[in-house]
Amino acid sequence: ISMLTISFSLDGLAELGFEHATVLMLLIASMASLTAYVLHAARRRRPLFALRLFRIHTFSVGLLGNLFARIGNGAMPFLIPLTLQVSLGYSPFQAGMMMLPITAAGMASKRLATGLIERHGYRKVLVTNTFVVGLAMASFALISPTQPLALVLVQLAIFGAVNSIQFTAMNTVTLKDLGTAGASGGNSLLSMVQMLSMSLAVTSAGALLATFQGTFGRHGATSPLPAFHATFICVGLITSASAWIFLQLSPDVARPAGKKIEDATEM
Numbered sequence: 001i002s003m004l005t006i007s008f009s010l011d012g013l014a015e016l017g018f019e020h021a022t023v024l025m026l027l028i029a030s031m032a033s034l035t036a037y038v039l040h041a042a043r044r045r046r047p048l049f050a051l052r053l054f055r056i057h058t059f060s061v062g063l064l065g066n067l068f069a070r071i072g073n074g075a076m077p078f079l080i081p082l083t084l085q086v087s088l089g090y091s092p093f094q095a096g097m098m099m100l101p102i103t104a105a106g107m108a109s110k111r112l113a114t115g116l117i118e119r120h121g122y123r124k125v126l127v128t129n130t131f132v133v134g135l136a137m138a139s140f141a142l143i144s145p146t147q148p149l150a151l152v153l154v155q156l157a158i159f160g161a162v163n164s165i166q167f168t169a170m171n172t173v174t175l176k177d178l179g180t181a182g183a184s185g186g187n188s189l190l191s192m193v194q195m196l197s198m199s200l201a202v203t204s205a206g207a208l209l210a211t212f213q214g215t216f217g218r219h220g221a222t223s224p225l226p227a228f229h230a231t232f233i234c235v236g237l238i239t240s241a242s243a244w245i246f247l248q249l250s251p252d253v254a255r256p257a258g259k260k261i262e263d264a265t266e267m
Contacts, residue, residue, distance in 0.1 A: 057177075059175070061246065061248050061249055062174025065126070065170055065245040065246050066193055067193050068245060070198065071200050072133070072239030073167075073239065074197055076137060080156075081095040082095075082228075087143075087224055098153075101153050101156040101157040105164070109164045109165055114168075117168075117172070121251070122169060122249055126166075126169050129165050130242055133162050133240075134236040135236065136155070138232055139155055139159075139236075140155065140159075141228075141233050143155075143229075144225070175190065204235070205231060208234050216230075
């Protein structure tokens, strides 16, 4: 109920046209539901999500990092095709095909993620890669009708590669210390946080885009491209800022066996 009301409040504010009072009531209901669950879980021997999970440092940091880092990551599948169609005149089919380099580079970088984590550890990889992902997002502010197609494809491939490394590292560091008893609840909670972050991502990107479009429109801009550029920069900054969360990981977090990393599911 808490996750549902948060999602409704965010979507209602950005897309559904809810009144501010309605959004506020939904947020209050969300906080009340969350508080009620904490009180309920504290009195039960086997709650759905055990509160002891949050005493595991890697799980708490990984869960929080997943939430905020994915706000930027989740906005890109919304922003990139929209930019290509609205600002550069691509057809929906062409814009969809332009997402293929992201997928291909993401698949190719899986083995690279394993080597990086084994060599440098989670903390260094996540902090550094989060900044790189944010920089890759902000680089889409360079997109213009005169930019060579080859350069756009390189941008997309680089983003896909570093984004895949980010997902692999975030997922494995979140779940690595749960053990058999906490694996089911931890996986379920991670999935819920990921779904919430996707809703936050699209809502935030839409709100930023609408705000910049109105701002640039009042200053005489006729093209929506500057608004997209500013939005890419903002989501890049949001993602880069989430590197602070991963700085809270201990530098001596154990480096896992490569098999565990390769078996991690990218959600």
